[in-house]
Amino acid sequence: MAAREFDIALFGATGFVGKLTAHYLVEAAPAGARIALAGRSLEKLAAVRAELGPLAAEWPLVQADSTDQESLNALAARTKVVVTTVGPYLRYGFPLVQACAENGTHYADLTGEALFIRDCIDRFGDKAAETGAKIVNSCGFDSIPSDLSVYQLYKRSVADNTGELTDVTLVAFLKGGMSGGTIDSIRALVEAVAEEPAKASVMAHPYSLSPDKSMDPDVGRQSDQALSRASDIDPSLDGWVATFIMGAHNTKIVRRSNGLLGWPYGKNFRYKEVMSAGSSAASPLVAAGIAGGIVATMATGAVLSRVPLGRKLIDRIVPAPGTGPDEKARRNGWFTMRTFAHTTSGAKYKCTFAGKGDPGYQATAVMLGQAGLCLAFDDLPELAGILTPASAMGDALTERLRAADITIEVTPA
Template structure:
């Protein structure tokens, strides 16, 4: 990539809820010499956001571009080393920016939790991004950095200890926070896409639908994201019950894609799943069953309603709106803790802990996305020499881990 570009990092979608949070984070996290710009559809709104950020952002640039204006996005991508985008659902609005970055050799980070979007990006722009050296990195928020980096670090530890390849690996999530309007709208976008083309449903259902090479997919039998079991079945140290984790279907695909991008180094018998802690009370089994059943029922209802205009209007009325979010107090009171338990071929056991304060979908995600953008802009000498449509661990690995630890997140691996 040419080093004479005007900006180091452009934040696209800076006037949205998560965009503003990310901009606020960059004020303190970015180097003082970083050349940053805010981008969006309205110059007036961009100016207001920059003014609200205070004197530290006074020198930041402003770039006007719409997600549907390809020439404007091409110009944006050509101006900067890195684009960080919060403009979703990506399935509706994201592909023109991917195209622009792949063409210009510009690194890119987004927040997508949409396998359909990533599959389309792979099919459309993988080869071009490799040719230009662009790192197009998907899922750089709570979905899916904690999942992806935890397994990557477990792999590294098993190699360092010479304890063999990874086999059964399970992440157990405990969280305090709510689903964002953007996440829900992304789910709707995928349901609408499947309603228009039912063949796309296989991308959601197949565990290796984001694989870089179908012929190399491990043959480990059925893998399901649905869960309802005692936690002790995962590890004797756990108590209570676990249920389906709503983002498991996406995160597990990202982790498996990382394995493929790195040459299937996790192992030929690597199996991965994610579950959510449902508690220890007498009612925990009912809670777990309700969560699991509710997720399935909700997805089914959304799929049906998305097929007709009346159903889509009903969803518009009852679901949280994208671009909205909780109060600062609510964001500060949130948290997440992931425990990822892994077994290796030699019988060794490990547990990775990935934890952070702040609502996962908002405060923590602003940190994760912000540091991803900064890593792509300033850590190229510490990153793998991969390009194309990438995952966080495959693109940034150790460099991003170091940044997130420095930002206050807990990231540890221990032998159990």
């Protein structure tokens, strides 16, 4: 690795989130960091570099295409870390993971696609472990707040000697939009299941990303669907909670972290995520609308995705990939994730993971950028293969994000 030409190569630097990540790396990268911008068009890459100012004026440009395995192999061989924003990953991501796994190159992405991760585990996990590559999925708002919150709750329970984690629930409070890229990723998942219905089991099973099926805890049914009073989770909460659209993915990442770390969270660890519907008199109706709307939208999407006319209709309705809100809207966004944990001794804790900026854009660029810097420059555990943020970078990434003005705090509840 020391002989590699670059510390970080940002693949997809001309896309919406790619540009935001490039701007963040200009601010956050240490002096002397060797950063390259990679993508299909050298002309577009040069235009992005010109927007970044004098600190990035000498950043190299690398032409690479997700459909050209040779170009991706060459990119991976030149750099310590590849950070990629090129999705949907089910459509475009596999060749780059293969290149990084074979070349022993660390990797970070933004995927919220469980089918993609499951296939990466099966196809490239052994090779990545053999070469020492850390392939780290879901390094944005999905799923770093979830993964690091539970990891830090576990660390606090160990430090206090209060036993293993039992029931843990994350409650999401946020203001922000959903990107065209995120919607396109959800659509890719829906279409993949429509083409191969057997894949629905990966989406539905809470332990479908488990590293060892024989070690899965037997804690009964765990559902990602929610509609309940917030006070049922913790007395400090008001109003109602509903299904959190990314909970189905985030919970799988958290459970995979538990497995990769050797199941330290506990044999009775149960985890779910919900979204606050507010505390107004209308919050029960809002919560019901959220929960029902998600189910209806996914079902309608599954039906429409089966026929060409339906897919054309979806194209006309949903935001296009690579689009997003303007700077003012991104700046006005925020998120607060409160995770409530019980332990076997009866102790209760709360982890607050909070930050400013639209979670799907501004905050995601910070998280992805810091994940890339962490993989490139920090002293990390030797664990390699298809990993999660907590298993690959838990403590180091936590400290980086705290230094980047993100609150990560565990307190007694």
